[in-house]
Amino acid sequence: MIGPIYVVTDPASAVPVIEQARAAARGGAWAVQLRDKQASDAELHALVRQLLPEMAALAVRLIVNDRVEVAISAGADGVHIGQGDGDPRAVRARLGSGRLVGLSVETLSQARRVPPGVDYIGAGPVRATATKPDHAPPVGLAGLAGIAAAAPVPVIAIGGLALGDAAALKQAGAVGMAVVSAVTRAADPEAATRALLLDWRQA
Ligand SMILES: Cc1ncc(COP(=O)(O)OP(=O)(O)O)c(N)n1
Numbered sequence: 001m002i003g004p005i006y007v008v009t010d011p012a013s014a015v016p017v018i019e020q021a022r023a024a025a026r027g028g029a030w031a032v033q034l035r036d037k038q039a040s041d042a043e044l045h046a047l048v049r050q051l052l053p054e055m056a057a058l059a060v061r062l063i064v065n066d067r068v069e070v071a072i073s074a075g076a077d078g079v080h081i082g083q084g085d086g087d088p089r090a091v092r093a094r095l096g097s098g099r100l101v102g103l104s105v106e107t108l109s110q111a112r113r114v115p116p117g118v119d120y121i122g123a124g125p126v127r128a129t130a131t132k133p134d135h136a137p138p139v140g141l142a143g144l145a146g147i148a149a150a151a152p153v154p155v156i157a158i159g160g161l162a163l164g165d166a167a168a169l170k171q172a173g174a175v176g177m178a179v180v181s182a183v184t185r186a187a188d189p190e191a192a193t194r195a196l197l198l199d200w201r202q203a
């Protein structure tokens, strides 16, 4: 199963990344992605090693952003790469089977060209977001629906998403939603994750 609630951590939040991950897991996230452009490979590796048993105990997948070799050496459950982060086929070959490969998709033509070996796509941004200043132009809900119709794998929507969006995202064909600020900037990240999950289930 892929989705529904996918939490991406943010080192700029006041909450430490390890606590963001733990809260998301307790709140019922399907997956947690460790996204930290500044952390060294060694720091990221240590974080993955520390979190993996805790995530496994709650059946939450621990995914590493960008760093394929860290994901492999630390035994993470998968890696998420963008269009500029390397060839997904090569990443799948490095990872072998049994771990997740996620790929960002920003356009319809990219959705049509998702290669075999990719397990899900992160489609967006649905809306503009300050969390990723270098994001592609927003696709909106209609663009998301086009991507979902064309993609050969399940679609996780991302970008500017919050509580209350589940129904529209489902309608557009997404199997889940990925959030950063909706959880990492919440007063109670665990409760925020749980609310997103409830909203998704009720939508
Ligand atoms: C679930 C999910 N979807 C999309 C992204 C964006 O990945 P990318 O385009 O490689 O950008 P960075 O996150 O690396 O800045 C993602 N991380 N997760």
Ligand SMILES: Cc1nc(C(=O)O)sc1CCOP(=O)(O)O
Residues within 6 Å of the ligand: 008, 104, 122, 123, 124, 125, 126, 128, 129, 130, 131, 132, 135, 136, 158, 159, 160, 161, 178, 179, 180, 181, 182
């Ligand atoms: C990490 C990331 N990737 C995006 C993409 O469109 O590929 S948008 C994004 C950040 C999403 O943050 P928030 O939930 O705070 O809007």
Ligand SMILES: [Mg+2]
Residues within 6 Å of the ligand: 065, 066, 080, 081, 082, 085
């Ligand atoms: Mg990337």
